[in-house]
Amino acid sequence: MPRFAGLRLNSDWGLSSEVELLSPALLEHAAASGASIAFTPTIAVSDPLRDPQVGYARFKLISYGDEGVLALTRPLSSSLDEVSRLLAVMRGLGIARVLSVAAGNLKDALALIDALASGVDAVEFDVGLSCLLAGEDVAYVRELAGELSATLSAPLILKLSAAGANLINVAKTAADVNAAAIVLTPNVVYKIGRHFFRLHSAHMYPALLFSVAESLAAMDVSVAYVTRAEQEPLASLMPLRLLDVTYVLQWLGYATPRARSSIPLSWRGVSKSLRVYARAGARYCPYGLIRGEGFVEGCNLCGACFELNEPGLVELAALLTPSDSGGGP
Ligand code: SF4
CATH class of the missing domain: 3.20.20.70 (Aldolase class I)
Structure with a gap:
């Protein structure tokens, strides 16, 4: 050794x-x-x-x-x-x-x-x-x-x-x-x-x-x-x-063929006020944070889930609270 x-x-x-x-x-x-x-x-x-x-x-x-x-x-x-x-x-x-x-x-x-x-x-x-x-x-x-x-x-x-x-x-x-x-x-x-x-x-x-x-x-x-x-x-x-x-x-266990895309010259930023929302069927997250449908907790916005899951299974969305939407009594 x-x-x-x-x-x-x-x-x-x-x-x-x-x-x-x-x-x-x-x-x-x-x-x-x-x-x-x-x-x-x-x-x-x-x-x-x-x-x-x-x-x-x-x-x-x-x-x-x-x-x-x-x-x-x-x-x-x-x-x-x-x-x-x-x-x-x-x-x-x-x-x-x-x-x-x-x-x-x-x-x-x-x-x-x-x-x-x-x-x-x-x-x-x-x-x-x-x-x-x-x-x-x-x-x-x-x-x-x-x-x-x-x-x-x-x-x-x-x-x-x-x-x-x-x-x-x-x-x-x-x-x-x-x-x-x-x-x-x-x-x-x-x-x-x-x-x-x-x-x-x-x-x-x-x-x-x-x-x-x-x-x-x-x-x-x-x-x-x-x-x-x-x-x-x-x-x-x-x-x-x-x-x-x-x-x-x-x-x-990722093994889905992917045709070549262009190599970017910069990374696109994402507002940290947005959250990752996973739909049923999404499974690829290197941090093991995708556990069924819903907003992902503890996400660091690494982007791997968007690259590896089927299109549409993972999205970015704003999590609105009642005060955000103007609701309330
Ligand atoms: S962005 Fe990264 S950490 Fe967040 S859910 Fe997707 S793969 Fe997991």
Whole structure:
């Protein structure tokens, strides 16, 4: 069984920080199915789209077919409270716990560590998202990672894009920042204005894994690779597999073919005064909140139910009280 970032794991797979729709029920299912490690969704000091009046979806399904899922997620959309609750669930399940953070400066990174890193087994620092937050190149963020590593009591895991791994000396980068492990991801993060995206494409997983296969074999720091939940033919190349958001669809049992739609350039906001109303037959909610017909309680407006249920089974509606409607004695 692999050792990763100094941790002795019981299996060769877990959940990556790219499961933006992570829920306690999903964590319990993964642990019962043999996952030995879970990363929190990557968090920044605040959601770049944070707005007290408006909510923004976290997930968009672009297509689903024989070749797998093409989807867009919204990194940095989890709150400190959500991540704190997820870490508590992971602790109860006895799996290795990794806090994933992105920051554009050391002050923000330390604020996250102070708020959340107590008792975690390791901290992941996402280089790609941190570059986007800082508006700086990888050299700046590598220096930031080194400063962070020097202050941490837990091991630091460096997360890098597999697309760029050929262009830098990954082993030297890990040594320079004193990283205990590397996570490579084939999924691409990008930013348009305040909107941060991660594109999950079935085509990218094997293509980019081939591109880093040789360097994977030669590295003496432990390495994990982010991959999709469907059977991955190149799995034997990976010492540790970390599944991405496609695991959510597999867990939900979603298997409805979907023709390709366009990839949006921004997320459409929804007034937080509106509530999700589920009709009979609606069933897909990663948080397990749809329990028959009616308004959904505790909803975070992640948008997954609108993407996955049949059209018309889920709607947004205003919940009117007698005073709203002018009624009363
Ligand atoms: S009801 Fe829909 S929008 Fe609300 S948490 Fe569940 S999937 Fe997300």
